[in-house]
């Protein structure tokens with residue numbers, strides 16, 4: 102059950118996107134997150150979706166695999182859709198007892214849903230195409246200018262990479278404890294929410310104790326291998342900007358300019374269904 | 377011969393730096409004197425809580441002695457500036473294979489030590505490849521560490537230490553959590569390292585792993601109560617029992633035979649050797665009676 106979460110995993114194929122410098126990809130994703138909120142009409146969404154589709158195709162991550170990753174957030178998606186659908190005033194389109202659906206409500210709901218899907222697809226493309234090591238190295242490099250004002254960029258990156266390393270270990274540990282307790286008659290599936298939450302307690306406590314022991318052991322092992330923070334550290338795979346990274350940056354700037362210009366209505370194309 | 381590690385009057389108490397009047401533990405190490413020569417293979421035995429792991433951690437400056445001193449190639453472990461030179465000279469492989477792997481990718485994990493030492497990238501690459509070949513996992517270098525078996529993880533941990541190019545490696549019950557196959561793999565790597573001249577210190581509860589060592593140390597309550605070659609140690613049954621240990625089956629049979637007047641020599645330490653010796657003896661005796 103815990104294993105089939107594909108969201109946030111690395112998808113190991115070789116593509117231009119996979120080979121891009123993690124720093125470029127991280128900055129691209131943040132730009133993407135901001136740009137999505139600039140768009141106020143359907144034409145804009147069609148444009149960015151088309152760009153995302155092209156990038157996804159180039160990345161060679163199967164759409165089916167990405168769609169499977171959306172499953173855990175399907176509920177949130179549906180929930181925000183419905184809430185938006187029924188909470189906006191405007192011209193009433195349909196009425197169901199006290200609940201009314203208005204034209205603005207429908208538009209808001211559709212736009213929010215599209216936005217969420219684009220956000221998640223965009224960010225998950227980063228994790229699908231970048232190894233955890235690359236991600237954390239990239240974050241470290243991007244944050245490193247801030248280390249002068251006291252942001253512990255190396256430490257944050259190290260914590261992230263250790264968290265990523267230990268998630269599968271802790272999950273399988275949880276699985277094991279769960280099975281062991283089920284074998285002794287514990288019941289995690291039936292009963293109300295509170296009952297179920299309470300039945301999780303005997304699962305969480307050993308898990309926590311275990312996690313602390315792991316942390317102590319790991320700290321000792323890291324020290325034994327001469328770990329002393331980021332100072333004077335070299336890398337097996339140092340990050341290097343290649344020609345393709347400069348090209349990607351140029352494309353990113355072009356993309357951002359296009360999205361902003363379009364959202365202002367400065368392009369000679371109609372803005373469909375403008376908010 | 378060169379002395380790699382020398383401990384002089386080494387004592388250790390947990391929690392001593394915080395509160396000298398009320399430390400957390402009793403004396404875990406008590407006036408230990410020890411000299412380990414280049415290339416020796418040493419096995420440390422002792423019951424739970426006898427201070428083996430604490431000793432190991434004092435030998436590579438993970439713990440600082442609260443009394444006496446430890447010298448690694450002449451460098452005092454109490455001096456801050458020697459820390460990384462000492463830790464890269466004396467490496468440790470710990471017990472739990474899951475809790476000593478730092479990175480999610482095999483080669484990244486092996487590179488962790490050299491990266492910390494600030495070794496140039498090309499040199500790290502060479503060392504990582506060499507270390508992975510030494511433990512026979514070169515083909516797995518791009519794999520995720522999570523998918524490996526316990527034995528493979530432990531071999532990665534060994535490679536991680538080897539990549540620092542140590543002169544001495546300590547294995548603190550590194551085989552205890554492995555299945556027989558993983559255990560054999562790890563022991564074979566140790567044997568191969570030893571043949572290449574590495575000083576090895578093996579801490580174990582499996583007495584039969586002591587058979588091939590140059591020296592066997594037995595610890596009890598923070599003291600080294602015996603330091604002898606295995607064949608000597610195994611003849612001193614009362615000493616072994618007093619330390620809370622149990623002799624391997626072959627040795628017990630050997631000692632029982634001796635008590636019943638069969639003069640089995642000291643060098644017989646394993647089941648096969650014992651069986652061979654007994655058969656040879658029977659043949660001799662049998663041959664003798666036929667001639668009569």
Ligand SMILES: Nc1ncnc2c1ncn2[C@@H]1O[C@H](COP(=O)(O)OP(=O)(O)OP(=O)(O)O)[C@@H](O)[C@H]1O
Nearest residue numbers: 390400401404422423424425426427428429430431
């Ligand atoms: N971090 C610690 N704080 C306080 N006491 C400790 C600590 N670690 C170990 N001890 C105590 O020190 C003593 C020796 O422990 P040590 O781990 O060195 O023994 P060991 O010979 O390695 O045992 P084992 O065979 O169980 O690994 C034990 O009595 C233990 O309770």
Ligand SMILES: [Mg+2]
Nearest residue numbers: 428429430548
């Ligand atoms: Mg121990």
